[in-house]
Amino acid sequence: MKEVSLLIGGQAGDGIKQAGNAIARFFNRLGYYAFVYEDYPSLIRGGHNFAVIRVCEKKILAHKSRISVLVALNQETIEKHANSLTEDGIVIFDSSCCSFEGENALAIPMSEIAKSENLPLIVRNVIALGALAALFGAEFSIIEDVIKSTLKKKVEENIKVAKKGYEEIEKFGKKGIFKLNVLGNEKKYLLTGNEATALGLVKGGLKLYIAYPMTPASSILHYLAAHEDELGIRAVHPENEIAVIGMAQGAAYAGVRTAVGTSGGGFALMVEHLSLSGQAEIPLVAILSQRPAPATGVPTYTMQGDLFFAMFAGHGEFPRIVLAPGDAEEAYLLSAKAMNLAWKFQVPVILLLDKHLSESTFACEIKDFSVSVEEPLLWNGEGEYKRYLQTENGISPLAFPGTKNAVVKINSYEHDEFGITVEDAELVKKGFEKRLRKMHTIENYVANEEADAVKVYGNEESNTALVFWGSTKGSAVEVAENLGIKAVQPVFLYPLPEEKLKAELNSCEKVIVAETNSTGQLAQWLKWHGIKVSEVILRYDARPFTVDELEEKVKSLL
Numbered sequence: 001m002k003e004v005s006l007l008i009g010g011q012a013g014d015g016i017k018q019a020g021n022a023i024a025r026f027f028n029r030l031g032y033y034a035f036v037y038e039d040y041p042s043l044i045r046g047g048h049n050f051a052v053i054r055v056c057e058k059k060i061l062a063h064k065s066r067i068s069v070l071v072a073l074n075q076e077t078i079e080k081h082a083n084s085l086t087e088d089g090i091v092i093f094d095s096s097c098c099s100f101e102g103e104n105a106l107a108i109p110m111s112e113i114a115k116s117e118n119l120p121l122i123v124r125n126v127i128a129l130g131a132l133a134a135l136f137g138a139e140f141s142i143i144e145d146v147i148k149s150t151l152k153k154k155v156e157e158n159i160k161v162a163k164k165g166y167e168e169i170e171k172f173g174k175k176g177i178f179k180l181n182v183l184g185n186e187k188k189y190l191l192t193g194n195e196a197t198a199l200g201l202v203k204g205g206l207k208l209y210i211a212y213p214m215t216p217a218s219s220i221l222h223y224l225a226a227h228e229d230e231l232g233i234r235a236v237h238p239e240n241e242i243a244v245i246g247m248a249q250g251a252a253y254a255g256v257r258t259a260v261g262t263s264g265g266g267f268a269l270m271v272e273h274l275s276l277s278g279q280a281e282i283p284l285v286a287i288l289s290q291r292p293a294p295a296t297g298v299p300t301y302t303m304q305g306d307l308f309f310a311m312f313a314g315h316g317e318f319p320r321i322v323l324a325p326g327d328a329e330e331a332y333l334l335s336a337k338a339m340n341l342a343w344k345f346q347v348p349v350i351l352l353l354d355k356h357l358s359e360s361t362f363a364c365e366i367k368d369f370s371v372s373v374e375e376p377l378l379w380n381g382e383g384e385y386k387r388y389l390q391t392e393n394g395i396s397p398l399a400f401p402g403t404k405n406a407v408v409k410i411n412s413y414e415h416d417e418f419g420i421t422v423e424d425a426e427l428v429k430k431g432f433e434k435r436l437r438k439m440h441t442i443e444n445y446v447a448n449e450e451a452d453a454v455k456v457y458g459n460e461e462s463n464t465a466l467v468f469w470g471s472t473k474g475s476a477v478e479v480a481e482n483l484g485i486k487a488v489q490p491v492f493l494y495p496l497p498e499e500k501l502k503a504e505l506n507s508c509e510k511v512i513v514a515e516t517n518s519t520g521q522l523a524q525w526l527k528w529h530g531i532k533v534s535e536v537i538l539r540y541d542a543r544p545f546t547v548d549e550l551e552e553k554v555k556s557l558l
Contacts, residue, residue, distance in 0.1 A: 003060075005069075007081055010125075013044075016049040017038060019126075025149070030181075032185075034054070035062060061362065066084055071132070090177075092108060134176075204340055212266060216359050217289040252282050255398075278318025280411060288351065290304060290305060302516065305518075307352065320348045320494060322350045345438060466514060468514050468522075514536075517540055
């Protein structure tokens with residue numbers, strides 16, 4: 001078996017997320033790469049929830065539209081997804097509440113099995129897990145291991161009902177109909193984008209994470225709060241997003257490495273304070289995990305609609321950095337880098353995620369543990385301390401309250417080198433020029449010192465390029481490899497690594513940009529910098545590109 005795609009569906013409360021994760025763990029133990037896509041409405045109970053689990057012998061970062069196995073915990077799942085089955089696809093369903101006909105329909109009385117063991121109906125997902133293990137001919141001991149490593153309560157009871165699901169497939173004579181290879185690969189880390197981001201922040205020196213819960217960034221807060229002591233950090237949940245960013249800036253003023261996280265609506269509330277960071281030169285990392293907008297939009301789905309918002313938010317002109325990882329491994333590395341860059345340049349750094357990246361699960365091989373905390377430019381203690389010392393590169397030495405012989409002032413007004421408010425024309429001009437020099441310093445750093453500011457995949461000699469950013473990476477890279485074309489990913493979006501992009505794209509006859517928004521924001525940004533764009537492929541129905549869908553769209557343009 002080279003690869004297979006499965007879908008499990010039910011309603012909120014059926015444990016679909018946990019089931020998707022458990023299925024990924026099962027295949028991970030067999031040496032496969034897995035990717036899990038989560039789809040759910042903004043409801044506590046009810047509504048249609050499903051997870052697509054794609055499993056492959058090679059590394060994958062995206063899912064496909066077609067599925068080989070459908071596991072239905074309610075009738076709605078069959079009605080919505082049976083048409084996505086491959087020709088020989090199999091349907092496993094709870095015969096207590098669903099019906100489906102065909103030679104590949106496997107009816108299992110999951111609800112009756114749960115009731116017979118006096119267990120809640122949520123254990124149907126464990127019964128389904130047992131059935132899937134049999135379908136793929138795996139030893140039941142692997143499922144036992146998955147259950148023991150996943151659950152903390154009623155472990156033996158869950159193993160018992162999983163065994164019954166396993167035996168049901170044996171009764172059908174369908175055990176091992178999918179030829180599963182037990183690969184010799186090591187198990188991978190199974191991480192969501194948000195979990196990887198949380199760990200990367202800590203790797204970059206995070207000591208305090210502050211956030212007000214807002215989907216799809218909420219699980220960063222939940223993860224860090226659950227692991228505070230292990231990670232040596234503190235997580236704080238204030239009353240609103242304005243309090244979040246204000247507290248973070250106060251902590252940074254005192255020398256504490258801090259980050260905040262939110263989505264578009266919360267970031268909108270933070271914008272006035274973003275300008276404060278620009279004027280007062282306060283290091284700040286803001287995680288902006290995008291969802292469809294405007295306003296509340298579609299809160300549990302995905303879109304790349306906040307690129308311009310991140311780049312231009314705030315009143316006045318001030319330096320910033322905007323980064324966009326494309327998968328969980330990049331989220332880990334770039335969140336650590338964001339922490340270092342914020343303190344290196346004393347600017348706000350915005351890490352652009354989206355729901356698709358934040359909440360999908362990736363099989364990760366994070367081998368680069370060379371990421372470490374980089375010390376910022378600190379005051380040497382000589383002479384009179386000037387918080388905003390005029391320097392050639394615009395970066396002033398830092399000192400913190402309590403430093404001997406240093407009076408540390410920060411100021412939201414225009415100010416002199418000491419931090420004292422000024423309105424004199426010449427001093428105001430000097431303040432702007434200092435910030436401009438700092439932005440030029442950042443631009444030079446991205447152009448000359450950031451080796452991975454632009455990444456290239458696929459056929460580097462091709463005269464056709466598929467350009468993407470953020471979570472579209474998974475589909476775009478695979479499509480480029482399948483079609484023998486070049487895929488180009490700008491990781492730094494502000495400042496844009498213009499010359500590096502031109503070096504990759506100017507020789508191409510066709511430049512296609514793919515992104516999940518309705519206006520082609522990256523395409524417009526490239527054109528702004530004099531980079532030609534031949535075609536734009538957009539998706540804006542709040543869903544990400546699947547590999548097969550994007551491949552068909554690119555093919556039609558070649």
